[in-house]
Amino acid sequence: MRNMALTLVLQALAAIFLVANAQTIRVANQGDALSMDPHALNESLQLSLTGNVYEPLVGRNKDLSLVPALALAWRATTPTVWRFELRRGVSFHDGALFTADDAVFSLRRAQSDGSDMRSYLSGVREVRKLDAHTIEIETREPTPLLPALLSHVYMMNQRWSEAQGIAQVGDARGAAGHAAALRANGTGPFRLAERRPQQRTVFERNMRYWGTIESNARQVVFLPIPDNEARVAALLAGRVDVMEPVPVQDIERVSAAGLVRVVTGPELRTLFLGMDQHSDELPYASVRGANPFKDRRVRQAFYQAIDIDALIKNVMRGAATPAALIVGPGVNGFQPDVKRLPHDVAAARALMAQAGYGEGFALTLDCPSDRYVNDAALCTAIAAQLATLQVRVTVRAEPKAQYYPRILRRDAGFYLMGWTPSTYDAHGALNALAACPRGEGAGHFNLGGYCNPRLDALLLQVQTQTDKTRRDALLREALLLQAADIAYIPLHQQALAWGVSKKIRLVQMADNTMPFKWMGVGP
Known part of the structure; x- marks a missing residue:
């Protein structure tokens, strides 16, 4: 009886300790x-x-x-x-x-x-x-x-x-x-x-x-820790309770730690490269009086010079899925039968030569350094792959506090970006990213100025269509048109990896x- 009472007291004390520590x-x-x-x-x-x-x-x-x-x-x-x-x-x-x-x-x-x-x-x-x-x-x-x-x-x-x-x-x-x-x-x-x-x-x-709050927390403290090693160390030392993302190179180590776990899952976001297709002269590039990205052949050459499998293996450590569209699985309208253009450096070089850029040119690739998984490293690897076209890429990787203001004022010619449509419907992504930029909000994030009136007409039909079969067919047509134009170069969907105290x-x-x-x- 005494042991049982002691056990109950210890359990009560443990519960009090748990609640006290649950406050933050x-x-x-x-x-x-x-x-x-x-x-x-x-x-x-x-x-x-x-x-x-x-x-x-x-x-x-x-x-x-x-x-x-x-x-x-x-x-x-x-x-x-x-x-x-x-x-x-x-x-x-x-x-x-x-x-x-x-x-x-x-x-x-x-x-x-x-x-x-x-x-x-x-x-x-x-x-x-x-x-x-x-x-x-x-x-x-x-x-x-x-x-x-x-x-x-x-x-x-x-x-x-x-x-x-x-x-x-x-x-x-x-x-x-x-x-x-x-x-x-x-x-x-x-x-x-x-x-x-x-x-x-x-x-x-x-x-x-x-409403109902299922949490027993009285307080949540949010801490930005840009350095990957410092963020992992804080989790393993118990100084933070939840952190994300777990760097792909540290997932195995964090998973093996006794007091924490890695929670993984698919993410709806797709990463892609955007290109200025509007300016008469490409900003931050060596080409004067012209914009190579206005030529579809150059956009396709960049696309086919990128080895997505190598990027996923070496930069993402396998924790990503190649993308052929600007939306991925889990988003209504996704087309699983659409495949990426093949990695083909010889074909890419031929396209550059046909477009008049056989000797390449120099340009800047703008990237965040604290937004996506291994974002700066991804851009550095892409720059190395584009060198096969004699394209000399300077990577400008900045914290997003500087990166977002730059690209949102359209002060970039070539940039890395990711997108999750909040409607979880492909129309949301296409309307924001690929509609001709207009004052009322459509194309608000079409930072490269891509514009195809045929796509705009399709998007209006999708927006107003109530018959699901017809709407899905229109969505497919719109996605295929945007992909054929190479409005963007799709890269991958990264996997979610959160480090969480047990x-x-x-x-x-x-x-x-x-x-x-x-x-x-x-x-």
Whole structure:
């Protein structure tokens, strides 16, 4: 009996210790969000972090299916009008109630010139309030995917935003001087408690949250640790509880450690190379008065000079899948029968000669150094492969705090980028990346200026088509057209690899977001 009592006491003490240590979970990443403004940058890490503080009208479940968030229900009342019934009794972190005024304000803000989320609302004609808890969204054309398009458009408090001077997005690249870069007031399960860019960001549990928080954490501390070795060491030493990505060269070592595990899975993101196809003179290149990338033969030559199998083996250590399109498995519209152009240096050299560049030229490849798995190393390896065409590539690898502002102002001629369509539908990727750039948001991330009016016409048909069979056929035609034009050079889909303490439970999302409300300590 005494031993049983002692056991119960020890178990109780252990439980108390567990709860005490469950108050804070430390999460490390190779980079940091550039801003806490939910409309400033359409980038998965930034949306993942701000998505713990702010919420959309329509959310995503653990399996990425659509679920009610700040909208309880929605329906199309006409082919071009959607009505959203808003959740009642929801409070922002400052105590103000969420109303239709906030929803209308947020959608219009996300649609404005400074917003990086404009592509999701490019088809919206008008947003209007019907009553305190009902809004309507009118689109220019029938848009059956509208609820999915809204899943990353987060709601802000209108009065708070106006009082803070952030009714406009301001610098869409996340300038630290903008108040919304450092402050936040959402309805989400965690509130922003401290923001020190490139050092630490502290999130505290929202004790008045309207929904269910499965986490037992009172606080989550986010730590950007760009150095791979330092990030792995912090995990193995117990100084962080979760970190991502695990460098591919360290997966085996981390997996063998006793107190941590590696959680792996497929990722929806596709990495690709973008090329300036708009400028009359290619920036940061030795060619004067011409742009080689305007010639499809040059784009194809670059494509066929790249040995994707060697890149995956030597740079990615096998933790990636070759891509033939700008979308991959798991995205609606993916075409598994489409294959990459073959690696063929001789054919690539012949194409360069036909285009008048048989002696090659020099150019700059812009890459992030803290965004994708082994991103800088990947660019260095690509540069070496392109040397077989006598192309002299200077790799400019920068932290994403410098990289994103550069490429988003279209100050690059050749760049590495990755994309996960938030709708998990190929139309989202094509509309953002391959539509002719227009002021209303379509082609917002078409940074190379590729433009094919035939593709734009197909995308409009896809957007408005309600018959799934016909829509899928149109999607296929659009993807094949874009691939045939070599608007981009597809590379691969990288695998997810998170290093996680064995005391932590979490949900790994295929879009590489990390909802804190599903992360906790214990079984």
